[in-house]
Amino acid sequence: MNAPLTNPLDLLDLGSTLSETERDIQRTVAAFLTDRVRPSVPKWFDDGAFPREIVPELGKLGLLGMHLEGYGCAGTSAVEYGLACMELEAVDSGLRSFVSVQGSLSMFSIHRFGSEEQKQHWLPQLAAGEAIGCFGLTEPDHGSDPAHMRTRAVRDGGDWVLDGTKMWITNGSIADVATIWARTEEGIRGFLVPRGTPGFSTRDIKNKLSLRASVTSELVLDGVRLPDSARLPLADGLRAPLTCLNEARFGILFGAVGAARDCLRTAIEYATTRVQFDRPIGAFQLTQQKLTDRALSVNTSALLALHLGRLKDAGVLRPEQVSVGKLNNVREAITTARECRTILGGSGITTEYSPLRHAVNLESVLTYEGTSEIHLLTVGKALTGLSAFAG
Missing domain, CATH: 2.40.110.10 (Butyryl-CoA Dehydrogenase, subunit A, domain 2)
Structure with missing residues (x-):
């Protein structure tokens, strides 16, 4: 069997567009998760349990509120934060959800709208994982x-x-x-x-x-x-919590790519080792069509996420653009998870393999921080200038 000529998880060579710092952060987070978290996720999922004991470790790694400035926060770029979310959700959506809620909702609400006293009291504790x-x-x-x-x-x-x-x-x-x-x-x-x-x-x-x-x-x-x-003294009206939600949605559009990428990785590994009719199932045309379609989806979703991340770092990202990213990337990730599960056959319904776990997790991701319908109508309003929301 000939070896693949390229990295199937990065057909577009997007890794070459990252800075050395961005690559270092992505590698560091991935290595920590591989060693410390990934082996335990199936049991946590089976038990319906969140491992609170890893929270200080996430803080020590600088992942909590990492895109915020000061108060013990790492002060990374939007793209660096997004890449961390990608690696977190490649392991499990629940893990990325924890980091996202801690940093982009709880900590961001205090950082953006809180008093100096509130910031000084809560943000260092939350950044270190000493508080949740x-x-x-x-x-x-x-x-x-x-x-x-x-x-x-x-x-x-x-x-x-x-x-x-x-x-x-x-x-x-x-x-x-x-x-x-x-x-x-x-x-x-x-x-x-x-x-x-x-x-x-x-x-x-x-x-x-x-x-x-x-x-x-x-x-x-x-x-x-x-x-x-x-009271958060600078929070005035509904715009304040919606601003926080937009921060969390940004992490999701990167995270969904991570979940989809993990499903594709699992399916490729299985398809190139699982033998039926005296051949690896990856040698059959229908399997290759599934893998190719999903690789195109993962790579174009990653390209969209990186583009939106660059816009955010430039200070020009608009809310409807975040909606485009969440709507597209979560939709595509769910399709990828389901399709990759079919390549695994019966093995795919166990927690030994990740695609079905990702698929059911992504059903929640599709709904929270704005349902797909809400994001669709947000984009529709941007396209037409007409609001379809009631009232």
Whole structure:
């Protein structure tokens, strides 16, 4: 059998367009995950457990809030952060979700909208993995429509009293601090709610078929009293949490490429060693068509992610462009995961191989941080100038 003439995971030689620093970060993250995390992921997925013990290790590696400046954060570029997300999700979407929520939602909300006192108190702990954060925006009846959230914050003297429920919150029950968004008489505002605050409780969502190696929770606020110093002073209106979501979506469009790439790698390895009819199944035309189609998808999705990353580093990335990236790359990743699973045959339904695990995880990724329909309509509005959103 002739050896492949090129790296099938990088047909377009995109690696040559990266700086040495970008390549070093990608290699360092990949090596850590290969040695420390990848062997345990199938068991974590089977057990429905998130390995909290690795959080300080992620902090030591500089992955938590890595694209933020100061306060113990690494201050990397957008592309460097994206490449780290790509490697994280190549292992498991739940792992990338943890890093994304910690850095691009919890830490970013404090970094962008918090007071200096809030930044000094929380960001170094969160960056080091000594504390965990979560982001409470989605509600049981208001997912894609956060403008109509029911959680309320009412002034009571110099304090605020919060009541409401948040749902589908990654890291919820293990978080040391929750960024909670609530409706006030002045509009939507953000608050930092520490673990243990009276009236604040959490409940993990069980029986998940997706993102099993990740903590997903309901947050309940029942008369939670906070001083005004817990309010994010620069968060004014719905634009604040949506800005945070856009940060998280950026990580997803890189992460989805990682999941798809891992599926393709697994399928190629299997197809070149699995023998049927006296030949490796990779020698059959239909298998080669599947592999070629998926390699084209992985490579063009990676090209899109890198292009958007360069735009973000240049300070010109627009929200609808992030929507293009998430919509396309998650769609393509799910198709790749499903198609690669078929190449594995019956073996593909076990946790020994990653494609089906990636496929079910990506079902959640398709939905969170804006469903595919929301991103489709965001792009549609950019194309036509006409909003299809109700109200």
